[in-house]
Amino acid sequence: MEFQNGKSIFLQIADSITDKVVNGEFPAGKKIPSVRELAAEMGVNPNTIMRTYSELQAMDIIENQRGIGYFVNENAPKIILEGKREEFFNQVLPEFLKQAQLLGISATELKKHIEKIN
Numbered sequence: 001m002e003f004q005n006g007k008s009i010f011l012q013i014a015d016s017i018t019d020k021v022v023n024g025e026f027p028a029g030k031k032i033p034s035v036r037e038l039a040a041e042m043g044v045n046p047n048t049i050m051r052t053y054s055e056l057q058a059m060d061i062i063e064n065q066r067g068i069g070y071f072v073n074e075n076a077p078k079i080i081l082e083g084k085r086e087e088f089f090n091q092v093l094p095e096f097l098k099q100a101q102l103l104g105i106s107a108t109e110l111k112k113h114i115e116k117i118n
Helices: 009-022 035-042 046-058 076-102 107-117
Strands: 062-065 069-072
Touching: 009 046, 009 076, 035 046, 046 062
Parallel strands: none
Antiparallel strands: 062 069
16 A cells, blocks of 8 residues: 555555445455554554554444454444545535636536536
């Protein structure tokens, strides 16, 4: 995984894991890689993965079953999608509309281009 500047590595890893949960690569109820396994795979310090897992636990995306490992919460896909939708409507869409307005793009023009894409 290539990391970007401007966002903490542990948050970038958390985003990667949530994407894998949503696309089914890490199914609800199933075990995810251990801290050491994921750290080795990503080429980061295990403490970074621990911080990632702590963040995901706080979000109710994963849960720790002592002595067994970390598992994807049954409600994780729903929780993730709700969070991403909220982020889209509260952050991404307002910025998008601001840029469209600055560029003089009308709602009609936007609708036409959206329909082309779909």
